[in-house]
Amino acid sequence: MKLKIVELTKEKDRYLAVVEYLDGGIEFYPDGKGGQLGDRGSLGEAHVVEVDREGNLFLDMELGLGVYEYLIDMDRRCEIGKNHTTQHIISAYLKKKYDYDTVGFRMGEEYSTVDFPSLDLIDSGKIKDLEEEVNRIIGKDMNIEVLELSREEAGQIESLRKSISDKIVGKIKVVKIEDFDMNACGGFHIQSTKEIGLFKVVNYEKVKKTITRVYYKAGKLAYEDYYEKHNIIKKSTTQLSSTVEEVNDKIDCLLEENKSKTKELSSLYHDYSELLCEKLKANAKIQGENKIIIYKKNDAVTKFFPKFIGNEKYSVIHGEDGNFTVMSRAINCGELKNNLEELGYIVKGGGNSTRINLRIDINIEKIVDIFMKLL
Numbered sequence: 001m002k003l004k005i006v007e008l009t010k011e012k013d014r015y016l017a018v019v020e021y022l023d024g025g026i027e028f029y030p031d032g033k034g035g036q037l038g039d040r041g042s043l044g045e046a047h048v049v050e051v052d053r054e055g056n057l058f059l060d061m062e063l064g065l066g067v068y069e070y071l072i073d074m075d076r077r078c079e080i081g082k083n084h085t086t087q088h089i090i091s092a093y094l095k096k097k098y099d100y101d102t103v104g105f106r107m108g109e110e111y112s113t114v115d116f117p118s119l120d121l122i123d124s125g126k127i128k129d130l131e132e133e134v135n136r137i138i139g140k141d142m143n144i145e146v147l148e149l150s151r152e153e154a155g156q157i158e159s160l161r162k163s164i165s166d167k168i169v170g171k172i173k174v175v176k177i178e179d180f181d182m183n184a185c186g187g188f189h190i191q192s193t194k195e196i197g198l199f200k201v202v203n204y205e206k207v208k209k210t211i212t213r214v215y216y217k218a219g220k221l222a223y224e225d226y227y228e229k230h231n232i233i234k235k236s237t238t239q240l241s242s243t244v245e246e247v248n249d250k251i252d253c254l255l256e257e258n259k260s261k262t263k264e265l266s267s268l269y270h271d272y273s274e275l276l277c278e279k280l281k282a283n284a285k286i287q288g289e290n291k292i293i294i295y296k297k298n299d300a301v302t303k304f305f306p307k308f309i310g311n312e313k314y315s316v317i318h319g320e321d322g323n324f325t326v327m328s329r330a331i332n333c334g335e336l337k338n339n340l341e342e343l344g345y346i347v348k349g350g351g352n353s354t355r356i357n358l359r360i361d362i363n364i365e366k367i368v369d370i371f372m373k374l375l
């Protein structure tokens, strides 16, 4: 198939081509039209990465004006058709079962969503029923026809799921799934429900206060999802030495164990910090009336320093790897930061006059040195 680029403009890192199709070739389907994904393919050496609503093509490289051979990725179009036809089945089933109208549809590269104007659908039992029924219809191998009708002919069909919008002019495409559903639609469809293979609801949630949004995957996307999740759960069973059924209980157990260990550890840090602080106080550096504690770490015990080292008598400088804390009433801690900046250092962090956190690329000795000069 051939088309002609009649105009090409650079748009950020892509090129937007205005094209004319030659010899009645198939046109690239626009992204977002009818809530559906657009076509992808190639045009000469370039890839078509997006199609705008006017049918103009975004290319990943620059091409000159002129005639080019082009290809549309028909496998992708078929998968889009499966996911889109699945929406017809979901919408038809929920209309029949609960009289819900479909109020929104959006197809993405990873999943599609359909919106229904009732929160009653937020119910795991109803979602399971939807999955089972849609998969049952898929398995029934129902024939799908696309009828091209005039507005008058289409208007006479009583079983049309949704009335036809006044915006549509000319011939109307009506998608007929045997005696199950009839609905006007211009998107991609497949020829039999069986082609879809598999349907899975991957999530559902409340949106805009009154709407249930159903997230689903169909066809290859659903198989890939199953494959990926199967691998994740398989790895988890190996990691936890458990069966699939035991995985959640094992994780609950580990989380509970972790919680109690964290509590136990915190209590040990507390007691250890008390002992350590006695030792640090005994070995404090003394300058005049000031006692300075230097601790070259940033570990969990430092959290308890304010409790066990009174800052009336002691100044504390602790930290490592460019991250330091200074607690002191002997100097104004803010001044220490200003001093370092005046010396040309880039200092991040902050605090107040008695406690400051400094993120600076020097060692603790340099900080102690400047601290001493400020006393």
Ligand SMILES: [Zn+2]
Residues within 6 Å of the ligand: 084, 085, 088, 175, 185, 186, 187, 188, 189
């Ligand atoms: Zn459709």
